Amino acid sequence: MSASWLDEIRWTEEGLVPVIAQTSAGKVVMFAWMNRESLALTNKTGFAVYWSRSRQRLWRKGEESGNQQKIIHISVDCDEDVILLEIEQQGGIACHTGRESCFYRTLKNNEWLTNSAVLKDPAEMYKK
């Protein structure tokens, strides 16, 4: 946790950094936040661990759905305040709606239209 690469990040006042997750094929699949511990764990374990702001706890992506994100690369931006993950999306689904990407609505004629299909029923993804 004392690694200097973590010290180079400019964390928000809440100790967080915004994170973009993108597949190696170039698809941006989600956006979330990390704190220092989750970024360290992401690097150490090789799988994305976020910080859930709503639940105020570590969120091991895929912990319920099984759709983990295997880390290929971790990059930082010029201001050291945004992280970009290159990932391999297990199951091909990042969104809780069962789609590949959370960005599944695109503006057309001033309306948000769905641009991609549900690949798996969320009820199937989250059943215990």
Next chain:
Amino acid sequence: MSASWLDEIRWTEEGLVPVIAQTSAGKVVMFAWMNRESLALTNKTGFAVYWSRSRQRLWRKGEESGNQQKIIHISVDCDEDVILLEIEQQGGIACHTGRESCFYRTLKNNEWLTNSAVLKDPAEMYKK
């Protein structure tokens, strides 16, 4: 400014939304923020207009460097609180360091290593 598609965005308390800009080729080139006015202007003008939090004013991307971002698509995520832009990057440079992307450092053996070259001297980009 009263368009309902804007009302569907869940703005932060400061009235902002995080924005990811990605080229059509799949390169994530930058991350910034928009307020309602800048997102409306982005859609209306067809070029990315951000909200500069440091300068507290509209920031027409490329206003100094000439490196505008032509809008191809505007998408929103499942929570309606993040925007993804598909853009055509004029000049091929989004970063103020003269690189294609702001995400030009990648973690390797716990060090941030530069992954891409400067395409144009920033002194040339921002000279008056």
